[in-house]
Amino acid sequence: MTRINLTVDGDKVADDVEPRMLLVQYLREKLGKTGTVIGCDTSNCGACTVHLDGTSVKSCNVLAVQADGAEVTTIEGLAQDGELHQVQESFRECHGLQCGFCTPGMIMQSIDLLKNNPKPSEQEIRVGLEGNLCRCTGYHNIVKSVQHAAAQGGAQ
Numbered sequence: 125m126t127r128i129n130l131t132v133d134g135d136k137v138a139d140d141v142e143p144r145m146l147l148v149q150y151l152r153e154k155l156g157k158t159g160t161v162i163g164c165d166t167s168n169c170g171a172c173t174v175h176l177d178g179t180s181v182k183s184c185n186v187l188a189v190q191a192d193g194a195e196v197t198t199i200e201g202l203a204q205d206g207e208l209h210q211v212q213e214s215f216r217e218c219h220g221l222q223c224g225f226c227t228p229g230m231i232m233q234s235i236d237l238l239k240n241n242p243k244p245s246e247q248e249i250r251v252g253l254e255g256n257l258c259r260c261t262g263y264h265n266i267v268k269s270v271q272h273a274a275a276q277g278g279a280q
């Protein structure tokens with residue numbers, strides 16, 4: 125077992141974990157953060173995307189021990205004082221989801237995209253989200269959601 129200390133959604137946590145434990149497993153199984161989901165076993169779908177020190181990562185592709193000392197934000201840490209994050213609100217307003225399985229990862233990736241490029245073109249949005257798969261929407265409303273969020277002030 126290896127001792128890790130990190131901050132998750134604003135809360136400091138300390139745990140002993142097996143060195144092989146994935147960050148996504150740690151979040152879901154140890155912390156109960158089941159808003160971060162697992163959609164594949166090949167690092168392809170992006171459903172498990174979280175922010176590690178402010179940058180989006182696929183949490184199935186990171187070991188929990190690699191997050192030692194880091195700040196992790198999941199979809200469950202976005203809303204503040206009962207108010208949805210702007211990007212969450214935009215996905216709701218623009219119907220950027222159907223079954224919702226890809227949505228946590230899409231939103232976390234969209235925030236990272238908008239942080240780096242506050243006014244992305246449609247093409248830049250599509251490229252920025254290419255690591256996140258959606259089986260339902262055909263992506264059009266997801267792109268609209270990100271455009272709407274950009275128009276509203278982006279990743280803030």
Ligand code: FES
Nearest residue numbers: 163167169170184
């Ligand atoms: S569960 Fe991480 S990329 Fe699919």
Ligand code: FES
Nearest residue numbers: 222223258259260
């Ligand atoms: S809304 Fe169902 S997978 Fe994207």
